[in-house]
Amino acid sequence: MDGNLTKGPILNTLTKLAIPIMASYFIGTLYNITDMAWIGQLGSKAVAGVGVGGMFTWLSQGLSSIARMGGQVQVAQCIGRGDREKAHGYAQVAIQLAFYMGLIFALISLIFVHQMVGFFNLTDPEAYSAAVSYTRIACGLIVFSFLTVTLTGLYTAQGDSQTPFWANLIGLATNMILDPILILGPGPFPKLGVIGAAIATVTAQFIVMGIMVLGVMRQKKENVLKGIRLAAVIPGSYLKGICQIGIPSGIQDMTYCFISMILTRMVSGFGAEALATQRVGGQIESISWHTADGFAAALNAFTAQNYGAGKMDRVKKGYRASLLTVGVWGLLVTAIFVFAPNTIARIFFHEPKAIAIAVSYLIIIGLSEAFLCVEITTIGAISGLGKTHLCSIISILFTSMRIPLAIVLGNTSLGLDGIWWALSSTSMIKGIIFTATFFWITRRKKA
Structure with a gap:
């Protein structure tokens, strides 16, 4: 692929760009599932601790998405207009922004680690200690993640999804080799x-x-x-352009994480098994949303380049092709979660109580997978048009509904299942609303 997404067969162009991205996201899923599978050997308390630590790495992704989304959209639109000089300027600032924000987040995490973990009110000392240890390392060196995410976005903006794929594949191999050695300490290695x-x-x-x-x-x-230099002066015009696109996306992601933190604290009241289920269940569920993320990233670059080139008809056709693809995938994941939850749960859990909770989680959450895939893909398309603020408003509004819903349903006979239903039902609503929003925008936007 030559990096030009404004010509050629639409589905073929999107698929060639999306498949390596989806494969990279699946590799990310395998990262996390590999960790959980090995950590699961240490017990549900260790899994719960890592789950809490993982919430802060997730929160950091909201900050990193400012540089990633802002840089990716601006670079892609500049390439679509044929302005390579401005595209380079935006790429330069995106990398600098990612680097400095990564360092700031790491410093805050190291100084306030006990206060951060204390928010979740973990009563078990083993789970608390695991959360603190994991957070110190994973967040203390988070700058590598910030730069990786931003570089991936900038490669994608240019129509190159192959390089990030191979990089992530090698990273996965490294992780899979190191996990059992460092976690369990076989032979001469320390546990x-x-x-x-x-x-x-x-x-x-x-x-x-x-x-x-x-x-x-x-x-x-x-x-x-x-030719990018970290120490270069950051031009205000480029920084403003990235922040205009990236900040709404970052606020959306961080708000989503804060809401999930509140819900996680509510889940922790049902015990370490419930908390571990939420953590592992989220990783299992990423099978569907990482596929959608892959198409969303490809569609974002595709939409931005074609919008920059004034080809709105290709934008609409690309969205419809992506919607059909991820919708079918979401329905397949729903079938697996609903009809084979016990088999999946037993891979990660060995205690009967944890298995029972995980089975219930998978069935309830599974019903919303197609809607979740559609939501994520549509956000990618709308963001490619530069409408990240609209995505943020819709996402924050309806994701926030999870908290009162969880409180109400969690205090009924549903108990913990009520919290799972709060997650599932709001995903269904957002999937429908985002789809309607895209068609509403594109009907009124002329090339």
């Missing part, structure tokens, strides 16, 4: 437990980042990432 899991993850992130940086240096073809 590091959750600390080992954090070290394995951070090492893999560093390797992925390094491979993508080397890719820029070794590529002979034109790349907007060439």
Whole structure:
């Protein structure tokens, strides 16, 4: 692929771009599932602790999405208009922004780690200790993740999803090798437990980042990432352009995480098994939303380039093709979750109580998977048009509904299942509303 997404067969162009991205996201899922499978050998308390620590790495992704989304959309639109000089300027600022925000988040995490973990009110000392240890390492070195995410977005904006894929594949192999060695300590190796899991993850992130940086240096073809300097002065106009697109997306992601933190605290009241189920269940569920994320990232770059080139008809056709693809995938995931929950739960849990909770979670959440896939894909398309503020308003409004719904339903006979229903029902609503919003926008937007 030459990086130009404004010509050629639409579905073929989207698929070629999306498949490596989806594969990269699946690799990310395998990262997390591999961690959970090995940590599961240490018991549900260790899983719960890592789950809490994972909430803060998730929160950091909201900050990193400012640079990623802002950079990806602006670079793609500039390429669509044929302005490579501005595309390079936006790429430069996106990388600088990711680097400095990563350092700031790491510093805050190291200073306030006990206060951060204390928010979840973990009563079990083992779970609390695991959460603190994991957070210190995973968040203390989060800058590698910030740069990796932003580099991936900038590669995608240029129509190159192959380089991030191979980088993530090598990172996965590293993680899968290090996990059992560092977590369980076979033979002469020390048993590091959750600390080992954090070290394995951070090492893999560093390797992925390094491979993508080397890719820029070794590529002979034109790349907007060439010649980027971290110490350069940040031009205000480029920073403003990235923030206009990226900040709404970042606020949306961080708000979503804060809401999930509140819900996680509510779940913790039902015991460590419930908390572990939420953590593992989220990783299992990522099978569907990482596929949607892949199409969303591809559709975002496709939409931005074609919008920049004034080809709205291709934008609409690309969205319809993506919608059909992810919708079918979501229905398949629903079938697996609803009809084979026990088989899935037993892979990660060994205690009867935890298995029973996980089965219930998978069935209830499974019903909303197609809607979730549609929601994520549509956000990618709308963001490609530069309407990230609209995505934020809709997402924040309806995701916030989860808290009062969880409180009401959780205090009925449904108990913990009431919280799962709050998650599932709001995903259904958002999927419908985002789809209607895209068609409403594109009916009124002229090329």
